[in-house]
Amino acid sequence: MTQIFKKTLLTSLVLFLMTACSDDKKELKIIVEPTSFHFEQTGGSRKFGITPNKPATFQSSEAWCKVTSESSTPVQAIYNITVEPNTTPDVRNATITVSVKEHVQEINVEQAAYIQSDEPxxxxxxxxxxxxxxxxxxxxxxxxxxxxxxxxxxxxxxxxxxxxxxxxxxxxxxxxxxxxxxxxxxxxxxxxxxxxxxxxxxxxxxxxxxxxxxxxxxxxxxxxxxxxxxxxxxxxxxxxxxxxxxxxxxxxxxxxxxxxxxxxxxxxxxxxxxxxxxxxxxxxxxxxxxxxxxxxxxxxxxxxxxxxxxxxxxxxxxxxxxxxxxxxxxxxxxxxxxxxxxxxxxxxxxxxxxxxxxxxxxxxxxxxxxxxxxxxxxxxxxxxxxxxxxxxxxxxxxxxxxxxxxxxxxxxxxxxxxxxxxxxxxxxxxxxxxxxxxxxxxxxxxxxxxxxxxxxxxxxxxxxxxxxxxxxxxxxx
Structure with missing residues (x-):
C-alpha cells in the first residue's frame, strides 16, 4: 500500500511540474517598448527596453539607424537606438526587427528631413x-x-x-x-x-x-x-x-x-x-x-x-x-x-x-x-x-x-x-x-x-x- 501511494504521489508530482512548466512557457510574455520613435534632423540616441531580460537579436533596415546595448537588470534589458544626422531633403524611415526567442517585434523609426535655411x-x-x-x-x-x-x-x-x-x-x-x-x-x-x-x-x-x-x-x-x-x-x-x-x-x-x-x-x-x-x-x-x-x-x-x-x-x-x-x-x-x-x-x-x-x-x-x-x-x-x-x-x-x-x-x-x-x-x-x-x-x-x-x-x-x-x-x- 505504501509503495503504491509513493508511486502515485511521484507520478502526480511529475504531471504537476510538467503542467506548470507548460503553463510558464505559455505565459512568458516579451514586452518591447516603445515601438516607435521620431528623431529630429540632427539625429541622436533614444532608449527602449525589453522585459524580461532575455537574449535578443536586432536587424535594422537602414545603415544610418543602429542598436547598441546600454544596460540591463535581471528584469529588463535597455538598448540604444542611434540615428545619424539626415542630410537629405526627405523624411526617412527605418524598421528595427527585434527577435527574442520566438517573439518578433518591429520598432518603427522616423527622422525629419534636412531643410536648407536661407539664414546665413x-x-x-x-x-x-x-x-x-x-x-x-x-x-x-x-x-x-x-x-x-x-x-x-x-x-x-x-x-x-x-x-x-x-x-x-x-x-x-x-x-x-x-x-x-x-x-x-x-x-x-x-x-x-x-x-x-x-x-x-x-x-x-x-x-x-x-x-x-x-x-x-x-x-x-x-x-x-x-x-x-x-x-x-x-x-x-x-x-x-x-x-x-x-x-x-x-x-x-x-x-x-x-x-x-x-x-x-x-x-x-x-x-x-x-x-x-x-x-x-x-x-x-x-x-x-x-x-x-x-x-x-x-x-x-x-x-x-x-x-x-x-x-x-x-x-x-x-x-x-x-x-x-x-x-x-x-x-x-x-x-x-x-x-x-x-x-x-x-x-x-x-x-x-x-x-x-x-x-x-x-x-x-x-x-x-x-x-x-x-x-x-x-x-x-x-x-x-x-x-x-x-x-x-x-x-x-x-x-x-x-x-x-x-x-x-x-x-x-x-x-x-x-x-x-x-x-x-x-x-x-x-x-x-x-x-x-x-x-x-x-x-x-x-x-x-x-x-x-x-x-x-x-x-x-x-x-x-x-x-x-x-x-x-x-x-x-
Missing part, C-alpha cells in the same frame, strides 16, 4: 550647443589688438579711421581678416574702445558702430568666432558699482551693442570689460580681507550687471554665449572663494583670464628696468615650464573640470631685446599648455607683432607652423 550661419543659434562645445570650436584664437581699442586725446576725431590707425595699425581690410583664417586661426577677439566720440547722453557714434560691424562681418564670413568687448575704459567702468552716472553709461553702451548685434548667432560672444581691478582698495601686498572682499565684490557686481543687460535685450542675446571676467583677469582669482559666477538663466557663460607670467618676461622687455624688477632676456628653464604647467593645471582643476569653460583672452611676450626664437618658444609653449587642457588660447597680437598686416602673413613661418601643430596634436571632438 552667422545668424544661427544652436539650441543644444553648450559653451564648452563652443570653446572647442574656437580652436586657436588671436587678438586684433591696438586697433579699434586705440585711445588718446590727440587723435583727430574727424574720421573714425584715425582711431584705427593711431597706434600703428593700417586700416583694417577684408584681406587682413581673411589672413588670420587662412593661417588657421578659428577665433578673433576684437577689443573696442566705445568711448571714442561718445555723445554726452552716452550714444555711440554711428561711424564706430558701422566700422565694428563691418569688421565683425568679415570675421564671421571667414567662419571664425568673434569676441567684442569694452576696452581701455577702466577708470569710469570701475565707478559703475558705486556711481549712478557711470552705471548709466555702462548700461547705455551695452544696450546699444546688444541692439545692433542682436541678430548675430553663436559665433559672436560679448565680453563686459578688460582687466578691471581696484588697486586703490586692495592689492595682494596691501589691504585687509574685508578690503579684498569689497574689491572682488565690485567685479562680481559688474559681471552680474553685464549679464542682466544682455539677457534682457532682444533677438539672439537671450541665448548668446558670454564671457565674464575675474579680478584683474589674473588667473589665481578664478578659483578664489570671493569670486562668484553671475546668475545666468541661459547657462551660457565662460571665464576669461589673461596670462602675462612671468611678468619680467611677458611684460618687460629684455633689460628693461622698472621699480619692481628688470626684464629677462630669455625664458624656457625647467622652473619656467613648471610654473606654466602648474598654473594651467590649477585653472583646469578648479574651473574646466568643474564645468566652467575658460578662455585665456590674452597672452604674449614683449619682444624688445629678445630673439624671435625665445618669443616663439614662450608663445607656443603657453598656447600648448592652454589648449591641451581644454581651454581656448587667444594670442595678444598688435601691429608689428607676429602677424604682418601689410603682407597678411606671419613674419616667422616657424612660429605659425608650431602653433598650428598644436590642434593636430590634441584633437577635439
Amino acid at each position: 550661419e552667422k545668424y544661427t543659434v544652436r539650441e543644444n550647443l553648450t559653451t564648452h562645445q563652443l570653446i572647442n570650436e574656437m580652436g586657436l584664437g588671436i587678438n586684433l589688438g591696438n586697433t579699434l581699442d586705440a585711445v588718446g586725446d590727440w587723435i583727430d576725431p574727424s574720421c573714425i579711421l584715425n582711431y584705427e590707425q593711431a597706434w600703428g595699425s593700417p586700416v583694417i581690410t577684408q584681406e587682413i581678416i581673411e589672413g588670420y583664417a587662412k593661417a588657421g586661426y578659428s577665433s578673433l577677439r576684437i577689443p573696442v574702445s566705445w568711448g571714442n566720440l561718445l555723445s554726452d547722453d552716452f550714444k555711440v557714434h554711428p561711424d564706430l558702430m558701422d566700422r565694428v560691424e563691418k569688421i565683425l562681418n568679415w570675421t564671421l564670413d571667414c567662419g571664425m568666432v568673434a569676441i567684442i568687448n569694452i576696452h581701455h575704459e577702466n577708470e569710469w567702468i570701475k565707478q559703475v558699482p558705486t556711481d549712478s552716472k557711470a552705471k548709466e553709461k555702462f548700461t547705455s553702451i551695452w544696450k546699444q551693442i546688444c541692439e545692433r548685434f542682436e541678430k548675430y548667432g553663436d559665433h559672436l560672444l560679448f565680453e563686459p570689460m578688460n582687466e578691471i581691478g581696484y588697486d586703490e582698495i586692495w592689492t595682494p601686498w596691501s589691504g585687509s580681507e574685508a578690503d579684498k572682499a569689497k574689491a572682488l565684490g565690485y567685479v562680481n557686481d559688474l559681471n552680474q550687471l553685464f549679464v542682466d543687460i544682455v539677457r534682457n535685450s532682444g533677438g539672439n542675446n537671450a541665448k548668446r554665449h558670454l564671457l565674464v571676467e575675474i579680478y584683474n583677469t589674473n588667473l589665481e582669482y578664478a578659483y578664489d572663494p570671493l569670486f562668484k559666477m553671475p546668475n545666468d538663466p541661459a547657462n551660457r557663460l565662460a571665464l576669461t583670464v589673461h596670462y602675462y607670467t612671468p611678468a619680467d618676461f611677458a611684460i618687460l622687455g629684455g633689460g628693461e628696468v622698472v621699480d619692481w624688477g628688470v626684464g629677462r632676456e630669455s625664458w624656457g628653464t625647467e622652473a619656467d615650464f613648471k610654473e606654466l604647467n602648474d598654473n594651467m593645471d590649477l585653472l583646469k582643476k578648479n574651473c574646466v573640470d568643474k564645468g566652467i569653460p575658460v578662455i585665456v583672452g590674452e597672452y604674449c611676450a614683449e619682444s624688445k631685446n629678445r630673439t624671435k626664437e625665445v618669443i616663439r618658444l614662450f608663445c607656443v609653449s603657453v598656447t600648448e599648455a592652454i589648449y591641451s587642457r581644454g581651454m581656448c588660447p587667444m594670442l595678444w597680437d598688435t601691429p608689428g607683432g607676429q602677424y604682418n598686416r601689410q603682407t597678411c602673413q606671419f613674419d616667422d613661418p616657424l612660429f605659425l607652423e608650431e602653433m598650428m601643430a598644436i590642434p593636430v596634436k590634441y584633437p577635439r571632438n
Whole structure:
C-alpha cells in the first residue's frame, strides 16, 4: 500500500511540474517598448527596453539607424537606438526587427528631413550647443589688438579711421581678416574702445558702430568666432558699482551693442570689460580681507550687471554665449572663494583670464628696468615650464573640470631685446599648455607683432607652423 501511494504521489508530482512548466512557457510574455520613435534632423540616441531580460537579436533596415546595448537588470534589458544626422531633403524611415526567442517585434523609426535655411550661419543659434562645445570650436584664437581699442586725446576725431590707425595699425581690410583664417586661426577677439566720440547722453557714434560691424562681418564670413568687448575704459567702468552716472553709461553702451548685434548667432560672444581691478582698495601686498572682499565684490557686481543687460535685450542675446571676467583677469582669482559666477538663466557663460607670467618676461622687455624688477632676456628653464604647467593645471582643476569653460583672452611676450626664437618658444609653449587642457588660447597680437598686416602673413613661418601643430596634436571632438 505504501509503495503504491509513493508511486502515485511521484507520478502526480511529475504531471504537476510538467503542467506548470507548460503553463510558464505559455505565459512568458516579451514586452518591447516603445515601438516607435521620431528623431529630429540632427539625429541622436533614444532608449527602449525589453522585459524580461532575455537574449535578443536586432536587424535594422537602414545603415544610418543602429542598436547598441546600454544596460540591463535581471528584469529588463535597455538598448540604444542611434540615428545619424539626415542630410537629405526627405523624411526617412527605418524598421528595427527585434527577435527574442520566438517573439518578433518591429520598432518603427522616423527622422525629419534636412531643410536648407536661407539664414546665413552667422545668424544661427544652436539650441543644444553648450559653451564648452563652443570653446572647442574656437580652436586657436588671436587678438586684433591696438586697433579699434586705440585711445588718446590727440587723435583727430574727424574720421573714425584715425582711431584705427593711431597706434600703428593700417586700416583694417577684408584681406587682413581673411589672413588670420587662412593661417588657421578659428577665433578673433576684437577689443573696442566705445568711448571714442561718445555723445554726452552716452550714444555711440554711428561711424564706430558701422566700422565694428563691418569688421565683425568679415570675421564671421571667414567662419571664425568673434569676441567684442569694452576696452581701455577702466577708470569710469570701475565707478559703475558705486556711481549712478557711470552705471548709466555702462548700461547705455551695452544696450546699444546688444541692439545692433542682436541678430548675430553663436559665433559672436560679448565680453563686459578688460582687466578691471581696484588697486586703490586692495592689492595682494596691501589691504585687509574685508578690503579684498569689497574689491572682488565690485567685479562680481559688474559681471552680474553685464549679464542682466544682455539677457534682457532682444533677438539672439537671450541665448548668446558670454564671457565674464575675474579680478584683474589674473588667473589665481578664478578659483578664489570671493569670486562668484553671475546668475545666468541661459547657462551660457565662460571665464576669461589673461596670462602675462612671468611678468619680467611677458611684460618687460629684455633689460628693461622698472621699480619692481628688470626684464629677462630669455625664458624656457625647467622652473619656467613648471610654473606654466602648474598654473594651467590649477585653472583646469578648479574651473574646466568643474564645468566652467575658460578662455585665456590674452597672452604674449614683449619682444624688445629678445630673439624671435625665445618669443616663439614662450608663445607656443603657453598656447600648448592652454589648449591641451581644454581651454581656448587667444594670442595678444598688435601691429608689428607676429602677424604682418601689410603682407597678411606671419613674419616667422616657424612660429605659425608650431602653433598650428598644436590642434593636430590634441584633437577635439
